Amino acid sequence: SQKIEQNSxxxxxxEGKTATLTCNYTNYSPAYLQWYRQDPGRGPVFLLxxxxxxxxxxxxRLKVTFDTTLKQSLFHITASQxxxxxxxxxxxxxxxxxxxxxxxGKGTKLSVKP
Amino acid sequence: xxxxxxxxxxxxxxxxxxxxxxCSPISGHRSVSWYQQTPGQGLQFLFEYxxxxxxxxxxxxxxxxxxxxxxxxxxxxxSTLELGDSALYLxxxxxxxxxxxxxxxxxxxxxxxxxx
Numbered sequence: 001s002q003k004i005e006q007n008s009x010x011x012x013x014x015e016g017k018t019a020t021l022t023c024n025y026t027n028y029s030p031a032y033l034q035w036y037r038q039d040p041g042r043g044p045v046f047l048l049x050x051x052x053x054x055x056x057x058x059x060x061r062l063k064v065t066f067d068t069t070l071k072q073s074l075f076h077i078t079a080s081q082x083x084x085x086x087x088x089x090x091x092x093x094x095x096x097x098x099x100x101x102x103x104x105g106k107g108t109k110l111s112v113k114p
Numbered sequence: 115x116x117x118x119x120x121x122x123x124x125x126x127x128x129x130x131x132x133x134x135x136x137c138s139p140i141s142g143h144r145s146v147s148w149y150q151q152t153p154g155q156g157l158q159f160l161f162e163y164x165x166x167x168x169x170x171x172x173x174x175x176x177x178x179x180x181x182x183x184x185x186x187x188x189x190x191x192x193s194t195l196e197l198g199d200s201a202l203y204l205x206x207x208x209x210x211x212x213x214x215x216x217x218x219x220x221x222x223x224x225x226x227x228x229x230x
Binding site: 034036041042043044045046047049089091102103104105106107 | 217
């Protein structure tokens with residue numbers, strides 16, 4: 001069955017630095033992969049979607065890459081701020097198309113220190 | 115526009131009881147998916163409803179069930195509660211159930227269920 005691994009349970013960085021989070025998956029390559037942010041006691045919030053034919057996607061200070069050869073996605077936050085502290089989840093589709101059901105990694109808890 | 119609304123926010127139940135959780139999706143969204151989140155297992159897919167029909171089901175026992183009404187509101191039910199059912203239950207809505215393909219799901223804030 002398809003599995004997702006997010007390499008670090010926790011990542012601590014200094015304000016202003018770039019945070020890089022890793023998401024690896026096994027078995028077949030999904031057509032698309034998503035990243036979410038989750039704050040304590042709240043539901044995940046969608047950040048970015050990247051398709052298999054896209055190498056890179058950007059949104060403000062966020063950048064996502066997708067390497068189907070390595071079966072890996074990297075999520076970068078540049079010029080990180082304490083407000084970026086949260087758990088970040090990657091998710092990929094296993095529905096085989098229309099259903100769009102996602103499986104999620106367990107997340108990486110990012111702490112940005114001032 | 116209003117987001118995804120889940121009620122109640124918190125619940126404490128006793129082992130063996132049953133519980134019903136409610137989810138109101140974003141207006142116009144026809145797909146509602148349910149997830150269970152625990153510290154050990156992370157987010158796990160329970161089931162998806164689209165236009166009142168269950169379209170997909172995750173790997174959970176039959177004690178977990180759901181339904182969707184004609185106004186797209188959805189409920190999930192857990193019968194014969196076990197201690198291990200303690201979790202944050204999240205629902206997510208998308209316009210056509212293709213959230214993963216064309217954009218992200220919108221999640222509610224969840225219902226925190228504690229079984230004692």
